[in-house]
Amino acid sequence: MTVSRAIRGERGIAEPTRARVLAEVAALGYRRNDLARRLRSGQAHELIGLVVTSLANPFYAQLAVGMEEVATEQGFGLLIAATGADLGRERDLVADMAARRIAGLVVVPCSNDHDHLRAEALSGSPVVLAATPPRGIEVDYVLVDDFGGMYAACRELIAQGHQHIGFLGLPAASWTGSERYRGFAAAMEDAGLEIDESSVHRHRSEVDQAEAAARRLLAQPEPVTALLTANNRNTIGALRVLQQHRAPIALAGFDDIESADLFRLPFSLVAYDAAQVGREAARLLLTRVGPTSPESVAPHSGGSQRVIIPTHLVTYPTLVTR
């Protein structure tokens, strides 16, 4: 008991005793067993989780960076899992994390089915969604300004004089897919331009598929003069095709790319702070978790909070070269 008190740094213990205990503890290399500690107090682990489709996408890697920052800062660990965009796996991984009694988790859902994310399904661990708003459940969430970003990107192409614009998008069923398309469509409509449905491709977020789709768009009888890409995978796929293409095709796309300033072709990207998405998500989560926080909210108190991360358009190359 005295040892326990000394280790926790509790007061009401004689100084010499404390010193003796701590010396012995150091000598033995003893470490308090966190499991037992939490078992008794019934608390969750100081652990938060992140469930995404794939860490290989730099957007999710940055999301993790941001979460890690905030988590570590508050003494929490970060547990990461990837679903590969498979709903079944998402369900399993989320359930698994809940069973580990983690304090809460951030999920970038791979579908519109959010039933497995409701509070009851998670033994009460709070959830925060990132990149997608909740459907049928009430939780906090962090969004990127998908609509606004894409609207600006499309307007840029139109300002350059393009009228026949191809769209490489994400599945229409996904939030980002539909919002970014909506931004495209709104910009076209506001400019009085028609969308050529045969120049719209929507597919999963993979470079290969984007490449194939871009190739098809440019092989049409009346090829587009510009491409609008809905995320970093599509942008890279499209650029792979464009750099082999004879005629110059303009491009604008969603998501910044680290070394875009080194690319051969000119284009514009919708940039935003992806790590900030992670930081905000972690912050929202910890507000519902940390009993220490002054501004803490009950784990599932009514009303969900929302944070929107702004975007801005960057035009590459940013500087003129030889």
Add this chain to the structure above:
Amino acid sequence: MTVSRAIRGERGIAEPTRARVLAEVAALGYRRNDLARRLRSGQAHELIGLVVTSLANPFYAQLAVGMEEVATEQGFGLLIAATGADLGRERDLVADMAARRIAGLVVVPCSNDHDHLRAEALSGSPVVLAATPPRGIEVDYVLVDDFGGMYAACRELIAQGHQHIGFLGLPAASWTGSERYRGFAAAMEDAGLEIDESSVHRHRSEVDQAEAAARRLLAQPEPVTALLTANNRNTIGALRVLQQHRAPIALAGFDDIESADLFRLPFSLVAYDAAQVGREAARLLLTRVGPTSPESVAPHSGGSQRVIIPTHLVTYPTLVTR
């Protein structure tokens, strides 16, 4: 007790009883408390950790991808933490993970001080090192062929006719820093060329510093005609300078870059499967952890295993463009 048995799927329980229990469990939404379970059995969590300097570096992100694959496949969770190249933080984070009774961890150490990674310091959780071999401790490790890769890269520049080659490297004290420098030096020596010490810069792995160093190298009275960069941060920093530079300067560097085929300048990169580093590390770790594994080894049995990931040189652009 019967409930416990039913849930664990243990045999020696009547089928109707089991069914009744499972039905009730499902109805109540009951979840077994993993903490209590492990407390009793003394087992570690089915959790492995990864400690790196920064997830923002794509190399580490890929390492995490590989580990995550193997971990999830075996039912383990992955805990990630970043040290920011600070030894103190590394010590804290490693100790913290050990206190959480995780099954083991993979560390990319930020220094040569590995004392905090010895078995005794970790309540027996095994450690695997990645990218750096152990110093003064005996643990398994996964390396990249730093020397061979850099040797090949430098030889490539020499084959192009370069004699005055600048080197943008990592701190000499780090393993990758010294090995990659050694590869450079050996290739130069084998070609009968002198290293110009004033054209060798070693610094921390950050794009800004690499950029500044590259700028200095090219501002010298007798500027180099080629640059050799020791990792992806240095490569990007150098390219930022080169694309503004009048005279064409050749470049070769360590680490592949996702969209290097889209870059404006020609160069060669030492490529390797970074995710494979993570997979191998996780595999080595789980061999010492999983009691189920047929080829399991005692957590700290003598003799450390070693895996070396091969590299190959890729020349960009890979295809000729308009």
Add this chain to the structure above:
DNA sequence: CTGTTAGCGCCTTCAC
């Protein structure tokens, strides 16, 4: 096949 006993390591509570 099912139930009882005891204890994992820590901490809350209450005596001394």
Add this chain to the structure above:
DNA sequence: GTGAAGGCGCTAACAG
């Protein structure tokens, strides 16, 4: 200021 009792949820070992 220190220690003794008891329990968190689960399961190994043993009884019935």
